[in-house]
Amino acid sequence: MVEQTPLQRMASDFAESRIALAGLALLAAILLVALLAPLISPQNPYDLAQLDVLDSRLPPLAQSRSDGGHTHTYWLGTDDQGRDMLSGIFYGLRISIGVGVASTLAALAIGLVLGLLAAYFGGWVDTLIMRIVDIQLSFPSILIALILLALLGQGLDKIIVALVAVQWAYYARTVRGAALVERRKEYMEAAAGLALSHARIVFRHLLPNCLPPLIVVATVQVAAAIALEATLSFLGLGLPITEPSLGLLISNGFTYMLSGKYWISFFPGVALLATIVSINLVADQLRDVLNPRLQK
Amino acid sequence: MSTAALRVENLRTHFFTRQGVVRAVDGVNFSVAPGAIMGLVGESGSGKSVTGYSIMGLVDPPGRIVGGRILMHGQDLRALPPREMRKIRGKNVAMIFQDPLMTLNPVLRIDTQMIEAIRAHEDIDERSARNRARDALGQVGIPSPDERLHAYPHQFSGGMRQRVAIAIALLNRPEVIIADEPTTALDVTIQGQILFEMRKLCRESGTALIWITHDLAVVSGLADEVCVMYAGKIVEHGSVDAVLDAPLHPYTRGLIESVPSRSARGARLPQIPGAMPTLLALPAGCAFRGRCARADSACTAEPALASVGDGRQVRCFHPHREPLTTS
Amino acid sequence: MLVFIIRRLMQSMLVLVAMSLLVFLGVYAIGNPVDILISPQADQAEIARATAALGLDRPLAEQYWVFLRQAATGDLGRSFAFNVPAIQLILERMPATLELAVTAMLIAIVLGIPLGLWAGLAPDSIAGKTIMTGSILGFSLPTFWVGLMLIMLFSVVLGWLPSNGRGPTVELLGVPVSFLSREGLAHLALPAANLALFKLALIIRLARAGTREALLQDYVRYARAKGLSEARVIGVHVLKNILVPIVTVIGLEFGSVVAFAIVTESVFAWPGMGKLLIESINMLDRPVIVAYLCIIVTLFTLINLAVDIVYSLLDPRVRLSEAGM
Numbered sequence: 001m002v003e004q005t006p007l008q009r010m011a012s013d014f015a016e017s018r019i020a021l022a023g024l025a026l027l028a029a030i031l032l033v034a035l036l037a038p039l040i041s042p043q044n045p046y047d048l049a050q051l052d053v054l055d056s057r058l059p060p061l062a063q064s065r066s067d068g069g070h071t072h073t074y075w076l077g078t079d080d081q082g083r084d085m086l087s088g089i090f091y092g093l094r095i096s097i098g099v100g101v102a103s104t105l106a107a108l109a110i111g112l113v114l115g116l117l118a119a120y121f122g123g124w125v126d127t128l129i130m131r132i133v134d135i136q137l138s139f140p141s142i143l144i145a146l147i148l149l150a151l152l153g154q155g156l157d158k159i160i161v162a163l164v165a166v167q168w169a170y171y172a173r174t175v176r177g178a179a180l181v182e183r184r185k186e187y188m189e190a191a192a193g194l195a196l197s198h199a200r201i202v203f204r205h206l207l208p209n210c211l212p213p214l215i216v217v218a219t220v221q222v223a224a225a226i227a228l229e230a231t232l233s234f235l236g237l238g239l240p241i242t243e244p245s246l247g248l249l250i251s252n253g254f255t256y257m258l259s260g261k262y263w264i265s266f267f268p269g270v271a272l273l274a275t276i277v278s279i280n281l282v283a284d285q286l287r288d289v290l291n292p293r294l295q296k
Numbered sequence: 297m298s299t300a301a302l303r304v305e306n307l308r309t310h311f312f313t314r315q316g317v318v319r320a321v322d323g324v325n326f327s328v329a330p331g332a333i334m335g336l337v338g339e340s341g342s343g344k345s346v347t348g349y350s351i352m353g354l355v356d357p358p359g360r361i362v363g364g365r366i367l368m369h370g371q372d373l374r375a376l377p378p379r380e381m382r383k384i385r386g387k388n389v390a391m392i393f394q395d396p397l398m399t400l401n402p403v404l405r406i407d408t409q410m411i412e413a414i415r416a417h418e419d420i421d422e423r424s425a426r427n428r429a430r431d432a433l434g435q436v437g438i439p440s441p442d443e444r445l446h447a448y449p450h451q452f453s454g455g456m457r458q459r460v461a462i463a464i465a466l467l468n469r470p471e472v473i474i475a476d477e478p479t480t481a482l483d484v485t486i487q488g489q490i491l492f493e494m495r496k497l498c499r500e501s502g503t504a505l506i507w508i509t510h511d512l513a514v515v516s517g518l519a520d521e522v523c524v525m526y527a528g529k530i531v532e533h534g535s536v537d538a539v540l541d542a543p544l545h546p547y548t549r550g551l552i553e554s555v556p557s558r559s560a561r562g563a564r565l566p567q568i569p570g571a572m573p574t575l576l577a578l579p580a581g582c583a584f585r586g587r588c589a590r591a592d593s594a595c596t597a598e599p600a601l602a603s604v605g606d607g608r609q610v611r612c613f614h615p616h617r618e619p620l621t622t623s
Numbered sequence: 624m625l626v627f628i629i630r631r632l633m634q635s636m637l638v639l640v641a642m643s644l645l646v647f648l649g650v651y652a653i654g655n656p657v658d659i660l661i662s663p664q665a666d667q668a669e670i671a672r673a674t675a676a677l678g679l680d681r682p683l684a685e686q687y688w689v690f691l692r693q694a695a696t697g698d699l700g701r702s703f704a705f706n707v708p709a710i711q712l713i714l715e716r717m718p719a720t721l722e723l724a725v726t727a728m729l730i731a732i733v734l735g736i737p738l739g740l741w742a743g744l745a746p747d748s749i750a751g752k753t754i755m756t757g758s759i760l761g762f763s764l765p766t767f768w769v770g771l772m773l774i775m776l777f778s779v780v781l782g783w784l785p786s787n788g789r790g791p792t793v794e795l796l797g798v799p800v801s802f803l804s805r806e807g808l809a810h811l812a813l814p815a816a817n818l819a820l821f822k823l824a825l826i827i828r829l830a831r832a833g834t835r836e837a838l839l840q841d842y843v844r845y846a847r848a849k850g851l852s853e854a855r856v857i858g859v860h861v862l863k864n865i866l867v868p869i870v871t872v873i874g875l876e877f878g879s880v881v882a883f884a885i886v887t888e889s890v891f892a893w894p895g896m897g898k899l900l901i902e903s904i905n906m907l908d909r910p911v912i913v914a915y916l917c918i919i920v921t922l923f924t925l926i927n928l929a930v931d932i933v934y935s936l937l938d939p940r941v942r943l944s945e946a947g948m
Contacts, residue, residue: 138875138927140882143919150904150912227765234767235889235901250768254890257775258786266775269768280763352848386850399845403863412859413849464849 013289023281034093041087077263089271092246100226103163111171119179133169141166174217178210212290219283223276246272301504302472303327307364309350318575320346322528328504335515336508338525344508348474353381387417390465394477396457400449407445432463455486472504527583534608542619544610546588590614635928642920700910709914718798720895724880727818735823739830761824770817770890787892814891833865874930878923
């Protein structure tokens with residue numbers, strides 16, 4: 001039997017679940033769309049010159065009413081400003097995913113550093129950091145985000161700050177837990193005995209072993225961040241109108257739902273759903289694959 | 297022989313795992329008379345506990361009884377529908393498990409767990425059930441039983457908990473009690489007390505007792521008869537005195553010789569070499585073949601359990617004939 | 624038992640004081656208290672007057688003491704928009720939110736525990752797998768989107784249930800409640816279901832995991848050995864053991880339910896504290912925001928205390944070890 005590298009083994013373990021593979025495929029497609037949005041959208045929904053208010057609130061598959069040259073099909077209908085829903089969704093995916101990933105990475109970086117510090121130095125550093133983590137985690141994320149936004153105001157950067165503030169504690173706690181386990185192992189004493197610098201020990205030795213649980217948490221958190229941002233935007237406290245995420249699109253369409261023009265909210269909602277569910281499916285399988293206790 | 301409280305005929309219980317079939321109990325025969333005490337001895341993996349579970353009908357999947365009969369009053373317990381078997385469990389046959397901290401439910405009071413055992417089989421009111429529970433606790437030597445009834449399992453010491461388990465087993469006056477290593481987790485001194493009391497209780501009530509253990513010393517002080525199990529089969533059977541004085545099977549002899557005794561102090565302790573083969577891949581022929589100093593080419597065939605007179609049986613082509621020399 | 628309660632009470636008081644310090648610092652030290660407490664419409668003279676009146680030019684420690692004293696008497700500032708004490712606004716809306724939250728929690732518990740138990744007893748059956756897939760969906764879907772879909776299905780397409788507002792209320796023990804009338808229930812149905820979904824998924828997962836673990840324990844086999852009916856083995860022995868961790872989670876999650884009610888109240892225009900909060904944020908009515916924070920923190924602390932007490936009632940080992948038995 002050919003020896004597989006750990007990465008290959010992980011990949012083949014992952015592939016054992018067909019649902020997870022389907023989720024991965026869907027996720028890949030969504031990410032591709034988000035990346036290439038400006039290139040593949042039929043219309044740039046933010047370019048006011050391209051919008052024609054006569055085309056507003058058209059149902060899916062409607063033809064453009066404007067007689068200025070070519071006619072094109074609005075595959076998913078238009079919203080109240082005459083924006084093509086399909087394009088709006090592509091751009092919206094871009095922003096939603098972008099904000100979600102950016103805030104996750106930032107929170108991860110902060111949480112990682114703090115968690116490693118807490119585990120490595122122990123003592124009062126550990127107690128202080130973990131107390132703050134505990135208090136923060138005992139409050140629902142939405143409350144923290146809302147209060148922060150109320151204090152800071154609106155804007156893309158402020159949203160990311162709020163999302164980071166909500167998430168960093170998970171990473172700190174996860175990393176600290178994993179690092180504590182590692183720290184007690186003997187090779188750490190050996191490294192300390194060799195008088196390696198703190199930084200070297202932490203980054204070269206502690207860090208790689210904390211990665212598996214971190215990856216799982218991060219994946220789940222990206223989905224949670226995207227969902228939270230969508231919720232905040234829906235409530236009108238999230239991203240401003242100039243950079244509409246999926247949440248804002250959905251909130252725009254809310255008022256039209258009762259009169260039957262469901263597509264303005266429905267399709268962005270489906271896009272949001274597809275993103276979150278596919279991420280969660282992948283995360284579930286990753287968790288099983290990376291769990292050392294389930295290794296055969 | 298028709299007066300046996302319990303008779304097991306050719307019991308076979310197999311576990312159907314992903315790695316293969318584990319023949320945990322593979323053709324076990326014995327019977328126990330009312331009021332008699334039988335020791336079922338073997339090391340872990342020999343199938344002794346599974347035999348107990350099989351009699352109770354508590355074998356969990358992927359295990360299953362695949363053959364044999366379990367006879368009480370001439371009725372085969374295996375043939376009973378689940379509802380009927382449930383009536384027998386806890387009433388006609390009771391079981392005591394090894395670690396009462398795990399077997400008594402930690403979040404329920406003792407009186408709850410005792411009263412439910414009574415009311416599962418009899419339609420009596422709670423006050424009478426409680427009285428019976430209190431009496432049973434007194435019978436096994438638990439002081440101030442009224443207070444103890446309101447307590448939780450973790451408030452008892454190990455020995456007391458096991459007495460509670462014994463009391464529960466005796467509550468419905470069963471004909472047979474199966475005790476699965478009940479004293480293994482206890483202090484040696486407590487162990488002695490419990491053995492003595494169990495013996496007394498069973499004699500007084502005429503209850504047959506099957507005592508499952510790996511410890512021959514326990515058996516010697518307690519039982520009338522002993523069955524030695526190895527790799528799912530009984531390899532020797534006889535009265536306790538006969539078997540311990542003159543063990544016929546090399547395994548039994550090895551077991552007895554490996555028990556440290558005062559008279560052999562300072563001498564090297566004999567051990568049975570090797571380990572029990574995994575039940576997934578038993579060798580052909582006698583399962584003890586790989587560890588036996590007396591094995592030869594004849595042992596590649598499977599020996600049957602043969603009577604050698606005096607109610608003794610042994611499964612071996614080359615049994616010992618001479619009694620043990622006590623040095 | 625009494626000692627236990629008193630000890631927990633004192634811990635809770637400490638937490639409350641600590642939280643009040645945090646809120647105070649957040650408002651007075653980090654944020655600009657002038658912006659937060661004085662109406663943005665005020666002109667310079669009014670600002671100066673209000674600053675002096677609110678004591679914003681005093682040392683921080685003195686301000687904190689005043690803040691604590693006022694908070695203890697329930698004075699948390701006046702709403703800019705409605706010009707009534709902020710706390711009065713919030714307390715008026717609290718019954719609506721609590722009614723919604725309690726109903727949602729009840730739905731989650733009453734449905735979640737049996738479904739989770741079922742999934743744990745038969746994990747490989749069709750029912751078991753369906754329940755688990757459903758639970759994954761349940762906490763993947765954002766609450767507000769589920770709310771929209773519920774409205775679309777039950778209000779727009781089917782027309783069975785109203786899509787917004789609270790039904791007519793009736794006084795019950797001095798508190799206005801709406802679930803006692805048929806119309807009130809109709810209005811309560813969709814928002815409560817929406818709010819319950821996330822917790823329902825959580826409880827199902829917990830109950831399933833707990834059941835699977837419990838079934839492997841020796842006490843289950845022992846209970847069967849005593850000849851107990853399967854109904855009693857599952858319904859008493861297994862259930863009581865899985866309840867302990869579930870109750871803890873339920874208690875702690877109740878606070879989160881109250882918080883997430885913010886979203887549901889916005890979607891369904893339910894007149895509760897959450898909707899008030901969003902409106903206040905949009906209108907920059909900051910005293911109300913501060914008051915909301917204080918009330919929520921108090922609520923959370925009380926919930927934690929209650930959970931501790933109930934947990935000790937359910938698991939005798941905790942209670943008795945605390946009493947030194």
